[in-house]
Amino acid sequence: xxxxxQTPKFRVLKTGQSMTLxxxxxxxxxxxxxxxxxxxxxxxxxxxxxxxxxxxxxEVPDGYNVSRLKKQNFxxxxxxxxxxxxxxxxxxxxxxxxxTGELFFGEGSRLTVL
Amino acid sequence: xxxxEQSPQSLHVQEGDSTNFTCSFPSSNxxxxxxxxxxxxxxxxxxxVMTLNGDEKKKGRISATLNTKEGYSYLYIKGSQPEDSAxxxxxRRGFNKFYFGSGTKLNVKP
Numbered sequence: 001x002x003x004x005x006q007t008p009k010f011r012v013l014k015t016g017q018s019m020t021l022x023x024x025x026x027x028x029x030x031x032x033x034x035x036x037x038x039x040x041x042x043x044x045x046x047x048x049x050x051x052x053x054x055x056x057x058x059e060v061p062d063g064y065n066v067s068r069l070k071k072q073n074f075x076x077x078x079x080x081x082x083x084x085x086x087x088x089x090x091x092x093x094x095x096x097x098x099x100t101g102e103l104f105f106g107e108g109s110r111l112t113v114l
Numbered sequence: 115x116x117x118x119e120q121s122p123q124s125l126h127v128q129e130g131d132s133t134n135f136t137c138s139f140p141s142s143n144x145x146x147x148x149x150x151x152x153x154x155x156x157x158x159x160x161x162x163v164m165t166l167n168g169d170e171k172k173k174g175r176i177s178a179t180l181n182t183k184e185g186y187s188y189l190y191i192k193g194s195q196p197e198d199s200a201x202x203x204x205x206r207r208g209f210n211k212f213y214f215g216s217g218t219k220l221n222v223k224p
Contacts, residue, residue, distance in 0.1 A: 031210070033211075033212070035214075040216060041216060042203065042214045042215055042216035042217055043158075043203070043205075043214040044214075045211060045212070045213075048210070048211065050210055056210075058211065090157060090158075092212075094212075100146070100163050100165065101163070102148065102160035102163050103148065103150075103158070103160065103205075103212065104160075105157035105158050105159075106157060107156070107157050108157055
């Protein structure tokens with residue numbers, strides 16, 4: 001998954017703790033996305049960004065915040081973790097090239113909230 | 115159709131069988147249809163990006179077709195091999211966002 005790096009890869013949190021997931025890209029793509037993947041539910045969009053300094057809500061934004069202060073980094077924050085946020089989180093990047101561009105994904109971050 | 119729907123949810127075939135899956139999506143405000151291959155413990159990898167009605171794409175034994183007017187795409191695998199075992203995701207690209215189906219999990223038995 002050259003180009004998209006997620007940290008950390010694994011994390012265990014207690015209910016109420018906070019944490020931040022970092023997505024870093026070196027492909028200079030404008031668009032960045034945070035998804036969560038749960039069994040039987042496919043990929044659900046949490047938040048996304050279409051450029052540095054911009055963010056927008058996806059399908060399931062509650063309980064998460066994001067920031068894109070630098071073009072290459074997209075941060076996903078959990079202010080007060082809940083067991084319902086136990087999931088695998090994927091970052092993806094995209095560069096619209098006449099609608100033919102593809103999404104590139106990071107390797108995922110597995111988060112467990114106890 | 116409001117969401118992206120994929121069928122079947124899972125599929126078990128024997129090595130050498132040919133198989134196909136369906137992706138159904140809302141036909142309005144269509145930009146592109148993506149197919150991804152997702153192996154366990156890895157991240158999704160792009161197979162095809164399709165934009166035009168009637169598009170057909172092929173990569174080795176895997177091919178896909180697109181019908182934007184009726185809102186569906188088919189993915190075909192000819193002569194399935196054990197290494198084809200994976201979850202196959204489709205995603206409809208709307209304005210700035212991608213809407214994913216829940217995937218078809220393919221298991222190819224040797």
